[in-house]
Amino acid sequence: MKELRIEGNDSNQRFDKYLKRVLPNASTSFIYKMLRKKNITLNEKKADGSEKLNTGDVIKIWFSDETFAKMAGESERDELYYTIKELPHDIQIVFEDDNMIIINKPAGIKSQKDSPSDISINEMAISYMIATEQLSEESFKHFHPSVCNRLDRNTSGIVLFAKNLHAAQNLGEALKERSCKKLYRAVVLGKITDYQEIEGFLSKDETTNKVSISKKESSDSKPIKTAYKPIKNIGDKFTLLEIHLITGRTHQIRAHLASIGHPILGDNKYGNNKINKEQRVRGQLLHAYSIEFNDGRKFVCELPKEFNEYI
Structure with a gap:
């Protein structure tokens, strides 16, 4: 049995989407079957997958160690994580807390990459989080931190970077609703x-x-x-x-x-x-x-x- 506790990075998302990230090698039908059979529980109760997760929620997955490892792909190295880890991470930080980084993007660099060979502020910020031990390989498998607004390559200035899902949702809503x-x-x-x-x-x-x-x-x-x-x-x-x-x-x-x-x-x-x-x-x-x-x-x-x- 595996017991997982929800932290800030994983809160405020649907339970089934979280399970799909934790168990990437499991089919969607298999996950729902395990929920119906109570082989996966949320706070000791049966769940259907539509629940919104909150910080502190406890998930129990009643699989053998071998089955969990297979479904979670634990033996699989996340190559993207290690590729980004080697990238430059000398970003100009205007502000940082547990949820976001406000970056002063220089002109001449993209906010997000358009092709595999690009290096963007987005990858540089992820590399910074890895270098400062704020992002583990396991966490990266569940959620990719990301910029929330884009500037043209030749426009400099403020780029918002969300460290976790909750921040990404809040910043995304603020930008969409133009409340900032x-x-x-x-x-x-x-x-x-x-x-x-x-x-x-x-x-x-x-x-x-x-x-x-x-x-x-x-x-x-x-x-x-x-x-x-x-x-x-x-x-x-x-x-x-x-x-x-x-x-x-x-x-x-x-x-x-x-x-x-x-x-x-x-x-x-x-x-x-x-x-x-x-x-x-x-x-x-x-x-x-x-x-x-x-x-x-x-x-x-x-x-x-x-x-x-x-x-």
Whole structure:
């Protein structure tokens, strides 16, 4: 018999999903059969698998040691865990507690990898957890910690990383419901003197990974809303803006500002390539600057050095 006690990482999930992670080699029908026969119990009671787990719950699995080892794949080494363990983990940490890490992502690195050869902030943060003995191979088999928001490769700033399932659910809900306020800073072309809220409709071309903005809705468009205010005018040529991302669509800030004649300096996809070359700017000057949660906590990522020439 194996006795398992639910910790924070595994709470607030369905019992059957947890069992599937603990017993990856067992079929779903086998797990439900064991529940019906009370060979698997929750807090000494029969369960059907739909229950939500809470910290401190006790699960008993009445298998022989050999059967449990076979169903749990205990003899199988998690190759992904050991691959990530060897990756760099020198992330810039703005804040960390038992549930999350707030990371200042540099420009030039992806938030999450798109291909097996990529190294992203996500893998670097997992590697950091392994290096600091916060994530064991066994825990990794049950839950993969992950970033909760994505920034474009060439956008720097705040990335939220959830250490456990409960944090991932809470952060995911906050981002989805927009109960947290995200502010960006950018250097844009032109002189802006007033606060503005702009709206429109965004359509994405999947083949080019580029979006377009229009004032009229179309069948494939989504509504967008962006607010901004000037922080500093840099002569008549440029403005340092603070931008409130009210909706969160792909390339929204970059394309929306470009559509009103104020593209981000250094943006090679939506920007002014002639001025980008004249200024010899390295990368786009767009930075996820701060995030404020509805409980009043606010975290700030200071601007990278590339902004210094313009502020």
